[in-house]
Amino acid sequence: MGKAYEVPEGLTIMKALEYAGFRFIRGSGCRGGFCGACGVIYRSPGEYKLRVGLACQTTVKDGMHLAILPYSPMVKPIYRIDKLKPDLGTILKYFPEIVRCVSCNSCTKACPQDLEVMEAIQAIRQNDIARAANLIFDCIMCGLCSTRCPADIRHPYLFQLVRRLYGKHLLSRARHVELRVKEIVEGRWEAEFSKLMKMSVEELRKLYTERKIEGGEK
C-alpha cells in the first residue's frame, strides 16, 4: 500500500500483512482459496503489469506493491430457477451486458483459478450452457474478472445463473435417489431402525465389525 514492511520469506500476502501488524475484518474469509474474500491487486518490482490474485494463495515477493480489495460492488438479479428456460434468451434478460464483450480476454488473465472466463462468455453467447457451466465450474465468485472487464459484465452472478440452469434443467435426475427417498418416506427402514436403536453397544460393535466392505479388502 505504498509503505514498506519487512516480513519473513515465504508467507502469503495475507499472512505477511498480519505479521506486519494488520488485523483483517474484511479481506479474509476461508483462507484456503475457496471464498473469494481476499482479492488483491499488485505490481511486482520491475513489472509494469497490474496483476490480481488471492491474498491467501499468493506468496509475497520483495518489493511488491499491493492493496486488498474489501468488496466488489455488484447486485445480483433475482429469479426463480424452476421458472427459467436454460437458454441464451433467459441469460440476456438478466445479463444483457454480455453482448458488449469485446473478447479482450482481460477476464481470463485476471482469474486466480485459471479458468477460461472469456471462452465461457463466448459459449454462453453461442447458447452452449453446458459447455459454459463446465468451463466455469471452479469459479469462487471473487469478482476479480469483473473489475477488469471493459464491458462491465457481472461474471460471478452470471456464472451462478449458468451453473444453476445447467444443474437444474440440463443434467438428468438420479432415479436411484428418488427411489430411496420414496422408500424412506414410506417407512421402509423403520422396523430395522427400531431394532438397531435398541441394541447394546456390544451388539452394534459386532454388526459393525462383521459388515461387508464394498470392493472387499484392498
Added chain:
Amino acid sequence: MNMEGYSPEMRKLIEIVEETRPERLRRKYRKFSLKERKELVSKWHPDYRSDTKRRLRIGPCRGEIVYSEIADLLEAWPLIEPDSIDLSRIDYDVEILVVGGGGAGAAAALWAYYSGVKPEDILLVTKLRFGDANTVKARTGIQAADRAEDSPILHYLDTMGGGHFVNKPELVKALVSDAPLIIKWLEDLGFIFDKTPSGDMIEYAGGGACRRRLHCARDCTGLELMRVIKDEVINVGIPVLEYSPAIELLTDPETSAVSGAILLNLETEEYLVVCAKVTILATGGCGRLHAVGFPTTNHYGATADGIVLGYRVGAKLRDMDTLQFHPTGAAWPEAIRGELVPEKTRSLGGQLVNIKGEMFVYELEPRDVVASAIIRECAEGRGVITPTGAHGVWLDTPLIEELRGSGTIKKELPALYRMFIRQGIDITEDPILVFPTLHYQNGGIEIDSYGRALAPNGKPIPGLFVAGEVTGGVHGRNRLVGNSLADILVFGRRAGINAAKVAVSISSKPKLSLNHLKAYMEELKRIGIPRTKRAPILLPDYRGEKVLLRSVRVF
C-alpha cells in the same frame, strides 16, 4: 531458501517413494481390527493426551473435561456490560433469527421460509460475508445412502462405528434417513453433482464407510453447495446482515426463553438489538482456537462463538473433549501449511508413505485412526522434516494417475492440483507432504432430533435451536468424511422447519433481558476470573509479536 517447490534434499527423499511405488501398487494392505485402532488412537491422538484438557469450573457442565482452549472461552467475561445495553430500542424485530452464514444457517433460513415464514420475518446474520464458512471449504462430498447396494441402516452403522458408538442414536437416525432427501433437494435447486450421462450419481468410497456413498461436485463440493444455497436465500428475499456476529443471546425475563440476540457491527463497533421469537444458532466450529497448537483447515471466523453464547443461556455441551484432526493437512510449502488435502485424494487411491517409502496405514481407516498413525510415524522418526521444521509424511498422489489413468487428478482434484501448482509443485508428478491439521469440532451443544438445544436436564431450552458444527451428538467422538455436509443440511433443515412451527405458535412478542448473563457473571466473579479474559473472541489475532508488544489502542 527456496520456499516453493522441493529442495534437492527433498527430491532425494521423493526418489525413495518412487522406488517403492510399483511394489505398493501390487500389495494388499490389511485394515486394523477395532482393538488395534483403539491402541493406536489412545497412544497418539491429541484427544487422549492428559495435558490438552481441563475441568470446567463454571456453568451448566461444571466439572466436565473439555479442551483447554474451550475452557478458556467459557471461563471468560462477556464483551458487554449488561446494564449499559439499551434493550428498549430494537433494531430488528423478527420471527426467526438465524446466527451464522454457512451451510447450516442458509439451510435453516430456507426451510423456515419453505415452512411458511415470510422472508422479511427471517433475519440471517453472519460474522464475515454470507458464505465465508467452513462449508465453502468442504471438499470431498456428501454422504447419503441412496444406491440399491447401500442402505440407511449401513450408513447408521458406519456413523456409529466411526464415532466410537457414543453418538446419540436419534440424531444418527435423522442424519442417515434425511440425507437422501437432502440430495434430492439439492438436485431440485440445480446443484451440479458428479453424474453419469443417465443421471446416476457417481459415488466414492470414504474412510470408515462400508459402501461408496460420497456425492461430489469435483473436489469442491462445499463450494458448489454454498454457492447454490446462498443464491437461493437471496432469490427468496431473506434479509442478510454481514459483518454482524451475535455477541450475546437475549432471554425473556418471565419465561427464560431465548428471545433474540445482541449483534456487533464489526465495522462501526455499534451494538444492535434483535428481538426474535426463535433463534437458530449455526455458528460453526472452533479451528481458529488452534487447540494444542495445531494449524487448521477452518475459515477465519471459526472461533466457537456459539458454544460461548449457548453455554451462557444454560445449554448442555457434550464431547467437547474431542476434536477432529484431519489426517492430511498440507505440511509443505509453508504458505499453505495446515490447508486441507481432501480425503478424496485417498478415496482415489493415494497412499500414505513414510520416509522409508513404506505404507504404514490403510489409507481409508476412519480419520482419527489415520491421523494417529501419521503422528506416530513422525514421533518415531519415520516422518520427513520440512525446511521450516514441520513434520510430515508422503501422500503418494502420482499413484492415482497410475491407478486410474493419466489426467485423473486434473479431472477429479482440480482444486488440489491448483493449490499446489501455485506453490511450484505438480502433484501429478510428485507426492506431497501432509500432517494432521485441526479440522472439526466433533462435539458441541447437545440437540434433539428437532434441532432444539438441550439443557443438562435433557429438556429443550425454549426459543433456541442449533444446527451444524456447533452441535454435539451426531458424530460422537469422531466424524466420518461426508457426514458434515449431510449434517449441516439435515439439521439446518430440521431446525428451520421446527423453528417455523414454534414461531407460528407464539402470538405475543417476547421480552428482552440479559438476566442469564448477570447470573453467569456472578459465577465468574466468584471463581475469580480476571476481567481481561473476554469471549467470544470473534476473530483470531495473527499480528506479529513485535507489533502486539508495542500496540497502543487509540481508535
